[in-house]
Amino acid sequence: MGKISAKTGNEAMAEAMRQINPDVVAAYPITPATEIVQIFAGFKSDGLVDTEFIATESEHSALSACIGSAASGARTMTATASQGLVLMQEMLYIASGLRLPIVIAEVNRALSSPINIHCDHSDTMGARDSGWIQIYSENAQEAYDNLIQAVRIAESALLPVMVTIDGFIISHGMERIEIIPDEEVKGFIGEYRPRYTLLDEERSITMGAIDFTDYFFEHKRQQIEAMKEAKEKIIEVSKEFNSRFKRDYGLFECYRLEDARYALVVLGSTGGTVKVVVDELREDGVKAGLLKVRVFRPFPWQEIKDTLAYIPFIAVMDRSDGLSSLGGPVFQEIRSALYDIDSRPKVINYIYGLGGRDTKLHHIKQVFQDLQGIDRTGRIDGLINYLGVRE
């Protein structure tokens, strides 16, 4: 049993970073992730970590420095949010293409314009095809646990990982969390032994060469496969985490789903709010349930398909809109995963919580009521719906 303490999501992520004590952290401050960098810089100043901390002049350079560091065989982390992640975007693809196990603590925040500092998932959803593993956290405890696991996942899959928390709601909300003793975290993450490094005495490697038409596809094919294989590695790491620390994580969490007739699919902090509504509805005899996606990349489509196949009415909650005119990215992927089922469920989409708009209990209840309405009438009136916006 670890130490119980009250921490904000940012403090929890910074605490995980202290315990990981990476070789290098290169970062640039941005609301609402600034505190992570700030607290970590404090750890460094107080001698609590002996990490080399590079305070770069931009997020682009932060991730570029991380790439140089990871390419040199150093365990490397950073933190960012929103515009910062977007500024890193170019380097995100390079980090994953070079197969560098960098870990980002990411705080979800809306993207400009209009400028907004509050939570939605536009930033990480915009990076969903960048070849990074994405792990979403419901609360500070999950953020802490996920960040520790991320180090192992990245190093075994040789893919970079971003662990996300909802801006302000989790990043600045203080909650009760259990902190694992330092030594046990150290034991769990182990020593990093890089496979290839620029500092190899034996051979001079070249990283970041140019591919013409004769090799690029093969290299991408490798990366595609690595992402597929990462699923098993994530499960392995989660199992070991559970056996040591008694907190069980999968690719997603099922809450009262086994006999559910109505299910919501959601990522992040709203998952907790949905659980409260599910409990209330269950007391009233409504067979409600929740599937909370933890790992969005790689997308566990097969497992999600198998789980949702028998639930006739599903609402997918997206905290970002793809601006594609077909709703949010989670909706599109979940719906696609269910396509091959002969008697496939009815799946509708709710865009919610953009720019930090509060998603209240009655909003979630409304979604379940809408699903019950479809059940009664057999008719879908709105495929894509917008929750909590003034019409």
Add this chain to the structure above:
Amino acid sequence: MSLKTKGWRELPIGGLILEGGTSEMYKTGGWRSLKPIWSEEKCTHCLTCWIYCPDSAILLSDEKVQGINYDYCKGCGICAKECPTKVKAIEMVEER
């Protein structure tokens, strides 16, 4: 690394090239239209041609010029031009 194009399973990850200097397998001599001819008699081994050769194509042995490596020489003519006026040990001729 073999020149044979490999499938994705056989390639090193991340687009890495796992040893240095593999470009030597790629011969650039075919780019030449003019060919430098080096004269052993005239050469004073000042090494000016060597320090200015973009393709490391001046062959040396014991810090002395031995000739031109035509596998890589692209025929730019810098060596001939920069060979000191009084020496002129390299002459450019048409490739046949």
Add this chain to the structure above:
Amino acid sequence: MAVRLKDLAKKPEGLASGHRGCAGCMEPIAVRQILLAIDNPCVVCCTTGCLEVVTTIFPFTAWKVPFIHSAFESAAATISGVETAYKVLKKRGKIKDRGTKFIAIGGDGGTYDIGFQALSGAIERGHDIVYICLDNEAYMNTGIQRSSATPMGAHTTTSPAGKVIPGKREFRKDLTRCIASHNIPYVAQAVPSKWRDLITKVKKAVEVKGPAFINILSPCRLGWGYPPEDTIEIGNEAVETCFWPIYEVEDGKWRLTYKPKEKKPVSEWLKKQGRFKHLFKPGNESILEEIQDHIDQEWERLQRLCS
């Protein structure tokens, strides 16, 4: 001790043959000299650009030293990560201290323009790195577009000499002076045609503790429009006309490392290059004068700084 070619010739080459640089390209000449100057192990990081492309076409690499390329604008930041990793892994006993040196090489695009911020940031942070700009005065890799290093009057594909506009209208950015303003331990300008000067400067740059910057003029026969064998001559004449004075700033002290016996008129250098040929048409005399005046002023200023 003076640098001698006989000594350099004993050393292994850091850049292999078989790269795809144009015949007569100055960049590989510069890189060979840079790597010959460094006696320690080193890691090289390049920006995106001609050099990176022609030396690392998969599965071929011309680099015999560890090499990384990340993106166009990020060589300074990337090498700062490499240097930091080395420092911490050494501190934690995971690697041996081999006196490794960290070299970033960028073109003028990746250095003067898109990578300027990352360069300024990295040297302000004081990393023990050497950043070398191979300045060929335009974006040659993408087909000769103007950069902030392109000299006034030059024709490029984005500052074409047309019927009403005679090439680039603006004077070039004095990057070397910008970098010197960061007050880092070592800053220099060099050209590979003056090989002894260049190699001496690289040796100093790797020896100083903290960041060093060298701006190397790298004539491009394709973009500048001259025959390939003239590369060295064009480089030398840039120095003789004082278009590209070679100097160093060591701990804030400015010093000319070569002073032409007699400053040649810049038109002699310009007329050898296709990119300036429109300037010699009737009606453009004033532009030539403007270019000469600017060079004269800058040369005066530099001499004052160096006196």
Add this chain to the structure above:
Amino acid sequence: MKELVEIRWHGRGGQGAKTAALLFADAALGEGKYVQAFPEYGPERMGAPVQSFNRLSDRPITLHCGVEEPSVVVVLDETLLEIVDVVRGLVEDGILLVNTSEIPQAIRRKVRLEGRKVFTVDASTISRETIGQDIPNTPMLGALIKVTGFINLERMLDDTRRRLEKKFKSKPELIDGNINAIKRAYQEVKGE
């Protein structure tokens, strides 16, 4: 204690509404409770009306939406009573606690509140006398634990001391001042 208690703090930017919520959560944690503390983030700077929130429960809290119907409202600055609807959503058996030199009846009239319980404490005066400046959030904590009974006073004092020791390494006098402020407010809070 009810299954889930929700508290809303009203203050002005710079008065420590956020810190009060954090301190309260930390103290409640020491009592073995599950806690949340979260501020409301807007463009506000020093002086603007701000809010922060607490949730307390004996069971894990998964709710991550805003607090709509608080059981307790704490007002750090009585001048807010005229510009903010501080009792909005306050539940039927809820508590309003205000930093003021006035008596509870006067405050009840001012906010036109029926039912519920109203408490007052002159936290600003206590703060000036104990800490030397008007930082009402710590004395308000003392009053809050008195009127709600959620937390043990001694435990609260220990936790506060521990937190402040980190914050005021170079100013130990501030730590004692804060502790005394909590104690005095605990004793001086008045209710009706």
